[in-house]
Amino acid sequence: MRTQVGIVGAGPAGLLLSHLLHRQGIDSVILEARSRQAIESTIRAGVLEQNTVDLLSETGVGERLQREGFRHHGIFLRFNGRSHRINMHELTGGRAITVYAQHEVIKDLVKTRLEAGGRILFEADAVSLHEVDTPRPTIRFRKDGQIEELSCDFIAGCDGSHSMCRDSIPAGLLRVYEKIYPLAWLGILAEAPRASEELVYTYHDRGFALVSTRSPQIQRLYLQCAPNDQLSSWPDERIWAEFHARLAGEDGWMIHAGPILEKVIVGMRSLVIEPMQHGRLFLVGDAAHVVPPTGAKGLNLAAADARVLADALGAWYNNGQSKPLEEYSATCLRRVWRAQHFSWWMTSMLHRFPDDDHGFQQRLQLSQLSYVCSSRAAATSLAENYVGLERV
Numbered sequence: 307m308r309t310q311v312g313i314v315g316a317g318p319a320g321l322l323l324s325h326l327l328h329r330q331g332i333d334s335v336i337l338e339a340r341s342r343q344a345i346e347s348t349i350r351a352g353v354l355e356q357n358t359v360d361l362l363s364e365t366g367v368g369e370r371l372q373r374e375g376f377r378h379h380g381i382f383l384r385f386n387g388r389s390h391r392i393n394m395h396e397l398t399g400g401r402a403i404t405v406y407a408q409h410e411v412i413k414d415l416v417k418t419r420l421e422a423g424g425r426i427l428f429e430a431d432a433v434s435l436h437e438v439d440t441p442r443p444t445i446r447f448r449k450d451g452q453i454e455e456l457s458c459d460f461i462a463g464c465d466g467s468h469s470m471c472r473d474s475i476p477a478g479l480l481r482v483y484e485k486i487y488p489l490a491w492l493g494i495l496a497e498a499p500r501a502s503e504e505l506v507y508t509y510h511d512r513g514f515a516l517v518s519t520r521s522p523q524i525q526r527l528y529l530q531c532a533p534n535d536q537l538s539s540w541p542d543e544r545i546w547a548e549f550h551a552r553l554a555g556e557d558g559w560m561i562h563a564g565p566i567l568e569k570v571i572v573g574m575r576s577l578v579i580e581p582m583q584h585g586r587l588f589l590v591g592d593a594a595h596v597v598p599p600t601g602a603k604g605l606n607l608a609a610a611d612a613r614v615l616a617d618a619l620g621a622w623y624n625n626g627q628s629k630p631l632e633e634y635s636a637t638c639l640r641r642v643w644r645a646q647h648f649s650w651w652m653t654s655m656l657h658r659f660p661d662d663d664h665g666f667q668q669r670l671q672l673s674q675l676s677y678v679c680s681s682r683a684a685a686t687s688l689a690e691n692y693v694g695l696e697r698v
């Protein structure tokens with residue numbers, strides 16, 4: 307089998323890349339280890355930056371997102387029992403975020419690719435990459451128990467945070483920057499009425515809590531927990547009791563409890579692989595970088611990388627230019643490190659850390675939260691990073 311760009315992984319990065327390449331007349335094949343049903347039903351992120359919404363809309367995959375997504379002009383920071391609104395719309399000259407689940411983005415992209423004749427091989431597990439520093443790299447993959455080969459001009463490693471494509475960058479050239487946090491999130495989907503029109507990021511003595519939404523009837527809620535916690539130690543009653551304790555305040559605001567449809571525990575780390583390219587191999591999205599979820603940046607960074615790579619491959623195939631491809635890693639890393647900083651900063655400000663030095667860190671966090679909620683300059687900094695910087 308042959309194609310111009312061989313793509314490993316049908317997450318947001320791989321699917322969007324394939325879609326953007328198609329629009330420039332460039333052929334690609336996506337190899338995806340899981341089934342279509344599995345990728346279209348895994349619950350993950352939910353916040354799309356203005357940039358991501360614009361990209362999807364401008365390239366013809368934003369129709370359902372515009373119709374069914376919820377555009378939010380602000381977020382709340384809640385601490386000391388009170389909510390403070392950050393008016394992102396006003397602070398950023400009219401920009402906003404849209405709450406629209408990642409698996410809905412996946413559904414829209416898969417449908418668009420398949421309708422356009424795109425080739426996505428589901429349950430095709432890439433096992434090794436070959437000749438990545440030659441003009442004819444290949445991907446070996448296992449499908450229906452057989453090993454097959456995909457020969458290409460370029461390989462895009464869009465295979466997520468446990469990337470195997472990453473291993474094809476020689477160890478001597480690779481730098482790995484990693485930070486593990488002593489924190490995790492317990493995420494739930496609950497069938498309950500919405501309690502807030504906008505997201506509520508809560509700082510509390512007992513730990514962080516986040517109130518997000520999926521629809522007027524389905525809510526997405528997160529609680530800080532310990533990284534080694536098991537789901538078995540979080541029965542439903544304990545989860546609701548913890549939300550009540552962390553969200554309670556003098557204003558009497560509270561979420562509504564309801565049947566819990568899904569529970570997951572997600573660990574937290576920051577990871578950057580440099581460079582994001584080697585020879586004809588390019589890493590895209592979580593394969594190259596992972597952020598803690600507090601800044602809602604993971605999916606948005608994957609989309610930003612896909613756009614940079616699609617433009618660079620377009621310049622190579624259609625205009626004979628190699629410079630944008632050579633600069634791929636450096637171009638992406640500017641945004642990646644900005645998002646890393648923002649995600650680390652939000653995480654540091656909003657969680658209780660087990661190693662807090664007799665409450666010193668807590669006092670700093672409360673001071674920072676008050677500052678962000680009272681200074682226009684500080685609030686603008688949060689807002690422009692949260693909705694997504696146009697240029698980095």
Ligand code: FAD
Pocket residue numbers: 314315316317318319320337338339340345349350351352353408430431432433464465466467469470570572590591592593599601602603604605606608
């Ligand atoms: P992925 O979405 O991980 O896609 C990679 C794809 O590659 C997968 O479909 C995988 O099956 C496939 N693959 C892997 N290896 C192979 C192989 N060898 N062969 C073929 N296919 C392969 N971000 C937020 O901003 N907010 C959140 O709340 C949030 N929650 C998350 C919860 C969980 C449980 C996880 C895991 C991530 C979460 N994220 C969140 C991060 C966000 O979802 C990711 O940043 C985003 O999915 C990155 O997209 P991607 O396409 O780079 O990688």
Ligand code: DHB
Pocket residue numbers: 350351352353405505516518519526599600601602
């Ligand atoms: C959601 C996830 C996030 O990581 C975040 O910061 C905000 C919202 C969500 O799943 O809705």
